[in-house]
Amino acid sequence: MDIEGRMILNRFQSKADDITIERVINYPSGSQDYVPYLQQLSSLQARVVLLSATEEDADHIFRDAEALNLTGEGYAWIVSEQALTSAYVPEGTLGLKLSYGTNEKDHLADCVSLIKQTVTDLFNGTLTQISDTPNSCKSTSSFWQAGNAILKALLNAKLEKGRTGQIAFDSAGDRLNPVYFFQNIQVVNGRKSAENIGFYGNPKVISNALEIDESKIIWPGKKTTRPSGINISTELKIVTLESVPFVYTRKMTESDACNWDRNERLCPLVNETTGIKEDYCCWGYCIDMLIQIADMVNFTYSIHLGSSGEFGSYKKVNKTGEKKWNGVIAELISKDADMIVAPLTINPERAGHIDFSKPFKYQGLTILVKKTATESKLDSFLQPFEDTLWILVALSVHVVALVLYLLDRFSPFGRFKLAKNNDTEEDALNLSSAMWFAWGVLLNSGIGEGTPRSFSARVLGMVWAGFAMIIVASYTANLAAFLVLDRPEASITGIDDARLRNPNEDFKYATVRNSAVEMYFKRQVELSTMYRQMEPRNYRTAEEAIKDIVNMKLQAFIWDSSRLEYEAGQNCELITVGDLFGRSGLGVGLQKKSPWTSKISMAILKLHEKGNMEDLDNKWILEGRNDCPEKDTTPATLGLTNMASVFLMVAGGIIAGIILIVIEIAYKRHRGLKDKELELARNAADRWRGNIEKRKLLRETWDYIKVLKDKEAKVAMAEETKDSKQALSFN
Template sequence: MDAEIIFRDASLLNMTAAGYVWVVSEQALDAANAPEGLLGLRLVNATNEHAHIQDSIYVLASAIRDMNNSEEIHAPPSDCDNSGSIWTTGRLLFDYIRKQTLDSGATGHVAFDDHGDRVHAEYDMVNVRAQGEHVAVGKYFYSKEAHRMRLELKENDIIWMGRSPSKPEGFMIPTHLKVLTIEEKPFVYARKIEDGSDCSEEEIPCPHYNSTDDSDQMYCCKGFCMDLLKSLSKSTNFTYSLALSPDGQFGSYIIRNLSMPGAKKEWTGLIGELVYERADMIVAPLTINPERAEFIEFSKPFKYQGITILEKKPSRSSTLVSFLQPFSNTLWILVMVSVHVVALVLYLLDRFSPFGRFKLANIDGTEEDALNLSSAIWFAWGVLLNSGIGEGTPRSFSARVLGMVWAGFAMIIVASYTANLAAFLVLERPKTKLTGINDARLRNTMENLTCATVKGSAVDMYFRRQVELSNMYRTMEANNYDSAEKAIEDVKQGKLMAFIWDSSRLEFEAAQDCELVTAGELFGRSGYGIGLQKGSPWADLVTLAILDFHESGVMETLDNQWILRNNMLNCEENEKTPNTLGLKNMAGVFILVLAGIIGGVFLIIIEVVYKRHQIKKQKKLEIARHAADKWRGTIEKRKTLRASILPNQRRAKSNGVKEAGSISLAVERGVVRRRDEPRVPRYLPAYTPDVSHLVV
């Protein structure tokens, strides 16, 4: 068996001599070469099958009773080998069995953990003597008063390794640890308490002891690392008090008083708290790197990650004019120009053609006017926009040939626009502008592309180590931020082009906001580990616990709960589906219609004002014409009267006859009157209108 091989090799290495203590499982106690002084646990009543059967039946009956009261029980499938059939009642029964507890069973206290294994059982502490004799020297049992497992040991009855008369001294391990962390989503969320309320069940109190202004502020912390800390404390059996980083930094190695003769090198942030023994443990997304490992102890990584680049997805042109994107600006201008050029040529062809310039009688006797310029423009636009043309079509053969060519041109333009618009909706948006850390734009200091990381972080140390990235580091060093939060916010607002940071955090941000994306492959791969003091006795225990968490699926559960949150899949699905046009995309079309309405209203106002002005001019013209006609009539009457009086006067003089009586006629300069009428002015007043402004 394996225990015999281990005891054999340990004996060859002299690890079974005085000064060593071996505590083994029940199976290892029965090894043939088990050394004298060995200690092990043996289950009480292990051979009493009746007691175990009794407790098992009681637990099973209690579980079935509880499930019957709240669940619907179904019969198991007839074919157990059929992998496609799932008996849901069986899974429920297993869950109910795990919840059962028996305080005073035949085999002691009966309870189960999450995996269904029994806990709080009663054990005898067995000491191996000469010739393989097993002697009970204590008990490990469940205490009803303390509600926990207790160990009672008779140390005086124990035979120690190498027949040592006294117990090996060993060393004491503190069980209450001062743990530090730092706010870093999604690993640690810190919520400030201002109203004196308590933290929730999933949160841990984490005060912030500010070393700069000696002010203490209370926070509540939760997240990936906080759940990990809870699991570690349970599995390795320690208590803790949690606090945030005093200066809010992970820690970097700096030189104080560089210009002074006695320059001093020291660590800041979380690392400095461990190095100077002001804390026992760091539970945070602390990157394992050579610089830190020289001064502190790291556990095995609980999360593997690398370095990546976060940037904002390149946006297309303004969504206000999305409907214009299928054609370039130059092509739109050429189409607009072509419409009016074709309209002008149509007008000229129809104007100068002998079959279009003159009015030709139709079959029905009606006449059709020649095509004017406005009708030609209306025709060209109507053909392009595929609208019905009811009037104003060309009549000459030459103009109609051009109209057919223009119709073919319009068909090609409209079909191309429709196809290209569909392509714009279906094709993926460009995801990244950068290809990764080897992108020439990042390494070329002449490019106007700002990139940054966090000051004094593990990423900052990585760039310091890489000689080939020295030029890039010198450029980004002046842009580095104090915190990742501020840098990510600037990326969202477009103030920072690229933020270089841990992949876990940046992938989380990209999952939360689909406008953000990580660029290129990971580089500088490493992992997050638990930080401890150099030579800490908890290092091995924490490492073993983390390895067990990886195997049991605890880490995968934490990933799904805090990091992935099923948001990344939603972003990927959105990228694969075609873009759907909405008001945001087509707002420009509605604005165009609104502009047409406003333009139409403005033009009709101009038309109304112009028409009123024309009516006023027409009225003045009518008055002038009426006055002119009256003046002409008066002149005609005068001419007629003069023409009728002169012959009579000549005839009277020639005959020498004068009329008798009181009536006589006299002609005074063209004025005719009777002698008994009063005298009137010699000349008739004539109204002469001002017709100089009229055009006849």
């Protein structure tokens, strides 16, 4: 490539924004062998060759190109004016020829006229004299002031009626309205001739009109239809990633092979660290879709798994700040793959570097969480009331019992007063009976005895009964409410949940790193806080994150709705929450300006029209879903976990009763021993007292007998005396 060719290339690159230059081949001018340079063309995808060469170099280039079969059907050669005059120029070659390009006399005449007009205008204007020019152009000590003014005047000059047409220049010094003829090398009557097929420019006005009659063009291979300009290989390299249910994978064994009846296809994986190739089988939604598209568009393919396991993101790779794509996107850009067939999200960042087909599935982002049930603790039956309220209720029972006892004790109509009358059979209300009454009313148990008798105590009893009714009703209602709250439900409500916007250390959420979801959070200003929270926790694959959701190591996973809805359908412990956000589509990724883009898009649209995509949804996403109720409509039921504490309370009551009866028995035995000792002492005292009484009685008896004997003795003596007196008297 000569200097003129490089200038043409630079202008072409700056103006042709929608044209991709696959390779620039520089060759040495004057060489006799151009085969090594031309062989590079055969390995390229492009079939449009732009050649800038002299007539002599073009002779050798065209001869070598024809020998390599690079000038036949499918190719298009666009050459410079000198190359167009080569004797070996192939049929179908296109080139530009400058109008009046070989008429030097007319060009010189226009040049002299333009300079004359410019200099005249300068001397009639600001430039009155011209200083001497410098001795050397390399000298920096002197500057020719007039030269700059003359150059500026020449660039702004305009010659309306020149021999070669209107003359004017742009800022670079190129002619604004040159007229080029498009010529096509055709064989007419066995002879090659350059036929005009159009022109570029207008000699009458300063414009760049382009007119080409394409029907007059004869293309290489004597074709009348324009070639595609690209070598479309029908053997495509497909890269994919495991993403259930779109792509399933399993590792092959020595005795195993992919089951083609199940639409399994071989998809080897090259380990990124060891470089070892491992064979896998791939199947699923995307593989079925690829098989159908390949049949419709007519291409063959080989599938491999992305070695990085990531979709790809645009990130800095070194300290210079240079950004590059990674993941399967990088494979597409580096042309290691022709197509990405996976659940690849279409977004602006990726669309700037690769092409996308029409979406094969529309979706959004959603959040996957595990249903959480409140753990029933041993004190769960106490949940309806706060601890303070329970303390006040227990205190109220004893206060009311004490007041009831006092009211009934000091009332003139209480049982203490009436108990003095022999007519009443009721016992007086003691403190124990008052306590029993208060607890019985609160717990709604029958009160058989021990009720207050006085009017004042009965008024308090009625008020206490009303209080107990309100407390019991409130407890029952709150217990039912807490039972409903114990149902398994989602822990968050959606993307605007406060636990996502302002999370604590115990609440973790994440997505997949280097994915479209991560890029979505990164570019959304209102989600920047969430992005900073997620970035260090993001997972390598969705499978790892879902596994941690099930194991409660991760509280929320943000990912594509189609995948998460599938997972929620397979596992009833999982649920997607909130409305969809970040709506997008899944598409097939292709190389930028790939010739397959429109064909793949048309095939996908036809699959939508035929209902094939709906069939794939039913087969891979909807089929096999568990019948998980969206919401439990059955009444809340109490289980052992809810009421275990009540049974423990009963067991505690039984144990307390046993302990108390043991204490009572021990107390009774202790009291019995004392009573026995008292009884023995009492018996001994009674016996001693009896003995004393006996002795006293015996003594009194003896004394009485003695008295009687004395009386009898006196009577006897008296009678003897009387008898003796009578005897004396008789004597």
